[in-house]
Amino acid sequence: MNVAVKPLVHQAHELGFVRRYIFSTDHKVIGKQYMALSALMAIIGGFSAYIIRWQLAWPETSIPGWGPIGPDQYNAIVTMHGTVMVFFVAMPFLLGGFGNYLIPIMVGADDMAFPRLNAMSFWTQLVASMVLVASMFAPEGPAASGWTAYTPLSDNPIYTGVYLGQDLWILASALEFAAFLMGGVNFITTALNLRAPGMTLMRLPLLVWMEITAAVVFLLSVGPLIAAAIMLLLDRRLGTSFFRPDKGGDPLLWEHLFWFFGHPEVYVVALPGFGIMLEVMPVFARKPIFGYRMMVYSTIVAGLLSFIVWAHHMFVSGMDPRLATPFSITTILISVPFAIIVFAMIATLWHGSIRFSAAMLFALGGLASFLIGGVTGIFLGSQASDIYMHGTYFVVAHFHYTMFPVTFFGGMAGIYFWFPKMFGRMMNEAWGKIHFWLSFVFFSGVFIPLFLAGIGGQPRRIYELSSYDMLKPLQPLHVIATVCALGLFVAQLPFIVNLFFSMVRGRVAEKNPWHANTLEWTLDSPPHHPNFATPPRVYRDPYEYSVPEMSEDWLPQDQPPTLAAATAAR
Amino acid sequence: MLAGWMPPNVSTFGGEIDHVVYLILYIVGFFFIVAEGLLIFFAISSRRKALRQAHYNRGDTPREAAWILVPALIVLGLDLGIDSAGHRAWVMEKSTHPPGAIEIKVTAKQFNWEFTYAGPDGKLGTADDVTVENDLHVPVDQVVHLALNSEDVIHSMWVPNFRLKQDVVPGRAIPAWFEATKPGTYEIACSELCGFGHYSMRGTIVVQTAEDYAKWMNDNVLQASAASAPN
Numbered sequence: 064m065n066v067a068v069k070p071l072v073h074q075a076h077e078l079g080f081v082r083r084y085i086f087s088t089d090h091k092v093i094g095k096q097y098m099a100l101s102a103l104m105a106i107i108g109g110f111s112a113y114i115i116r117w118q119l120a121w122p123e124t125s126i127p128g129w130g131p132i133g134p135d136q137y138n139a140i141v142t143m144h145g146t147v148m149v150f151f152v153a154m155p156f157l158l159g160g161f162g163n164y165l166i167p168i169m170v171g172a173d174d175m176a177f178p179r180l181n182a183m184s185f186w187t188q189l190v191a192s193m194v195l196v197a198s199m200f201a202p203e204g205p206a207a208s209g210w211t212a213y214t215p216l217s218d219n220p221i222y223t224g225v226y227l228g229q230d231l232w233i234l235a236s237a238l239e240f241a242a243f244l245m246g247g248v249n250f251i252t253t254a255l256n257l258r259a260p261g262m263t264l265m266r267l268p269l270l271v272w273m274e275i276t277a278a279v280v281f282l283l284s285v286g287p288l289i290a291a292a293i294m295l296l297l298d299r300r301l302g303t304s305f306f307r308p309d310k311g312g313d314p315l316l317w318e319h320l321f322w323f324f325g326h327p328e329v330y331v332v333a334l335p336g337f338g339i340m341l342e343v344m345p346v347f348a349r350k351p352i353f354g355y356r357m358m359v360y361s362t363i364v365a366g367l368l369s370f371i372v373w374a375h376h377m378f379v380s381g382m383d384p385r386l387a388t389p390f391s392i393t394t395i396l397i398s399v400p401f402a403i404i405v406f407a408m409i410a411t412l413w414h415g416s417i418r419f420s421a422a423m424l425f426a427l428g429g430l431a432s433f434l435i436g437g438v439t440g441i442f443l444g445s446q447a448s449d450i451y452m453h454g455t456y457f458v459v460a461h462f463h464y465t466m467f468p469v470t471f472f473g474g475m476a477g478i479y480f481w482f483p484k485m486f487g488r489m490m491n492e493a494w495g496k497i498h499f500w501l502s503f504v505f506f507s508g509v510f511i512p513l514f515l516a517g518i519g520g521q522p523r524r525i526y527e528l529s530s531y532d533m534l535k536p537l538q539p540l541h542v543i544a545t546v547c548a549l550g551l552f553v554a555q556l557p558f559i560v561n562l563f564f565s566m567v568r569g570r571v572a573e574k575n576p577w578h579a580n581t582l583e584w585t586l587d588s589p590p591h592h593p594n595f596a597t598p599p600r601v602y603r604d605p606y607e608y609s610v611p612e613m614s615e616d617w618l619p620q621d622q623p624p625t626l627a628a629a630t631a632a633r
Numbered sequence: 634m635l636a637g638w639m640p641p642n643v644s645t646f647g648g649e650i651d652h653v654v655y656l657i658l659y660i661v662g663f664f665f666i667v668a669e670g671l672l673i674f675f676a677i678s679s680r681r682k683a684l685r686q687a688h689y690n691r692g693d694t695p696r697e698a699a700w701i702l703v704p705a706l707i708v709l710g711l712d713l714g715i716d717s718a719g720h721r722a723w724v725m726e727k728s729t730h731p732p733g734a735i736e737i738k739v740t741a742k743q744f745n746w747e748f749t750y751a752g753p754d755g756k757l758g759t760a761d762d763v764t765v766e767n768d769l770h771v772p773v774d775q776v777v778h779l780a781l782n783s784e785d786v787i788h789s790m791w792v793p794n795f796r797l798k799q800d801v802v803p804g805r806a807i808p809a810w811f812e813a814t815k816p817g818t819y820e821i822a823c824s825e826l827c828g829f830g831h832y833s834m835r836g837t838i839v840v841q842t843a844e845d846y847a848k849w850m851n852d853n854v855l856q857a858s859a860a861s862a863p864n
Contacts, residue, residue, distance in 0.1 A: 135829035209826045215803060216786040222743065222828055308804025314787055315802065348679065353692035354701055379789065380800045381807045384727040388720045395712040402664075402708045406701045407692065409668065412675040414688035419680065427676060434668055438661035445715055447653040447722035450798050451639075454789060454824035518638040520793030522824035526832035533640060533793065533820050609687040616686065 088178035094164030101156040111144035120545035122527035134526040138207040145210025153470040157335040162274045168583040171259025173593035176252040184245035191238035198231030206232035214306035214317040247278035261601035273338030277331045288324035322373035336469025339477040340426040347423035348415030351606040354407040361400035387446040394444035421495025422480035429472030436464030457517025487588045488569030494561045501554035508547030512540040645812040647796035649722035734776040741801040742784035744830030752858035763854045767836040772846035781807040789825035813840040
């Protein structure tokens with residue numbers, strides 16, 4: 064076996080700088096590239112959030128660093144914020160970043176199944192990001208029809224005054240979807256076909272299960288939306304009328320096609336975030352995952368259910384009212400698999416030996432916050448209470464309370480956890496904990512007031528509140544939210560300093576600093592390319608911590624049973 | 634908790650909607666407190682201590698799994714309860730349209746609400762109709778039928794005090810109804826992004842006593858119709 068592998072190692076060393084670090088086909092480099100790209104896009108998404116928050120708190124003032132803002136520009140910035148954060152931050156970070164970096168080294172493969180396709184996925188995503196950024200400099204400004212691009216607002220340019228910006232938005236979205244199709248094919252093939260000997264499906268780390276479920280869900284749901292995007296472009300540029308009622312089309316068709324993808328997309332983002340928390344928790348609780356199989360089946364059931372719930376976004380859209388109850392039932396049913404996942408996560412902590420590292424704090428904080436996002440979803444999944452809550456700030460607060468915990472808290476847990484593997488050095492734990500507590504407090508301070516604004520009846524995407532007498536009393540809530548949002552931005556400074564400082568000056572990391580069991584921790588930090596000098600062999604489940612009668616409280620997946628027995632005897 | 638933040642309800646079906654909101658609040662509130670409580674309790678009580686090893690339990694025996702699956706089954710049962718309560722309220726507001734009503738045509742357009750009343754002939758869609766802008770006058774304790782139309786993009790008619798929300802979609806005439814229980818002036822907001830003026834697409838519903846409404850009707854609809862009628 065060694066003979067076959069060695070020439071490859073040799074070859075990898077001969078690649079020049081450009082092939083190794085820029086046009087690389089190494090999944091680890093591509094994963095980092097995805098993370099860096101999503102971090103850059105997060106600056107745009109974060110700055111747009113800053114503009115929105117400032118405007119809502121202090122509407123008559125000039126926004127520092129931007130200037131005064133008009134209602135048309137406000138709509139454009141709201142649209143960009145949603146599009147950037149969902150498609151260009153959350154997805155590339157959790158799937159492109161963590162998925163690429165971790166799937167091969169967790170399943171014991173030397174690279175993705177299709178390394179060149181993987182590279183193409185990243186470069187397509189880069190082009191998509193550039194197209195979206197370019198659209199912000201279009202003559203009439205970027206798209207201003209919301210991230211959902213409801214027709215005919217997005218269809219006929221006279222309604223927003225945006226011509227090129229909306230076309231580029233469609234193009235950027237379609238390219239982004241293409242990028243993730245390529246990535247998704249790779250995830251699924253790699254996890255199914257390139258597993259090391261002994262790595263059965265029921266020995267896969269849960270993150271891998273979650274990433275491939277997300278990839279399958281994405282693969283099966285995105286087709287209709289790519290078609291819809293092209294139909295929208297044809298409507299705008301070639302005079303067709305798929306979605307234009309003045310010429311016989313139907314706007315509800317767009318809503319159906321959008322949400323048929325749009326709801327599964329939520330799970331595409333949420334599952335990998337959960338997967339990260341699930342990798343971190345057993346390591347720092349020193350306990351096996353409670354009910355591994357229940358977790359896997361619940362993940363699959365949640366993925367399947369996500370295909371038959373989309374019309375809960377459309378209860379009051381004017382669709383046939385008889386459809387409401389069936390979709391309400393399927394939607395609220397999703398609480399069952401998620402309840403199992405959440406209960407099992409909590410049970411994993413029970414009688415553990417928990418070390419509150421920065422990564423563990425982010426995982427626990429993510430779970431605690433996600434619970435709020437989960438339970439508030441029931442108010443929106445119920446056809447009756449959705450009549451009241453739909454389209455209000457309650458929705459805004461709800462989906463931020465689902466997306467932010469998985470993307471930010473889950474993502475940060477992943478960074479603090481795998482940073483030693485990625486960069487060969489340790490991050491500063493104390494600053495990591497400060498980063499967590501500040502982020503947790505300020506995040507709650509932003510979105511809990513917004514739940515109340517929604518219950519007070521405030522519609523979304525409102526440029527300022529003073530047009531309505533009923534909204535004026537809600538103004539102080541927005542001031543609290545904005546002050547906390549500013550705090551949330553400032554709270555990222557310790558992280559940024561810690562990140563870059565640790566890359567250069569952090570304590571040098573050993574192979575397995577957390578004493579974790581999964582295969583990536585058997586590699587050098589950072590791993591070489593190809594990953595495994597000798598193909599690993601897997602003997603057991605991924606979360607065998609604190610096994611009785613053992614002297615160590617961890618038992619790596621690749622440790623031969625005889626050796627394990629010897630350790631036990633020692 | 635919610636009562637302080639939700640505007641007072643003044644429609645006949647609004648109480649049903651509120652009932653569902655509270656039902657959900659109590660159910661998910663209970664699970665939320667239990668789950669967060671256990672999370673915090675387990676995290677703190679299981680923190681690392683010298684000379685204490687974590688329990689090795691994988692949760693894969695039926696006995697252990699029951700700790701998860703039984704609560705999940707309770708969740709399932711409560712889910713169906715929420716669905717069924719929600720169904721009743723939904724049918725009342727959206728699927729049944731009580732008879733004996735005043736018919737009014739609503740036209741939404743960037744960024745105004747237009748309300749069309751039948752003229753002296755009592756029929757909508759005839760030459761003597763009268764259209765007023767942004768202020769909808771209706772009598773108290775009477776069923777009002779709306780036919781919602783849009784001239785351009787999707788809008789949404791949102792009346793928090795009535796617990797009434799219905800998208801207004803171009804190319805469709807979507808029916809809606811309400812019966813107000815208390816005179817007063819209530820705001821209509823547009824709750825679907827409809828362009829740069831979305832934030833100020835405000836209307837009002839003026840709920841009047843039968844006498845006041847009759848007087849308003851006479852002054853603003855019947856006489857206006859007569860004044861504009863071709864001789």
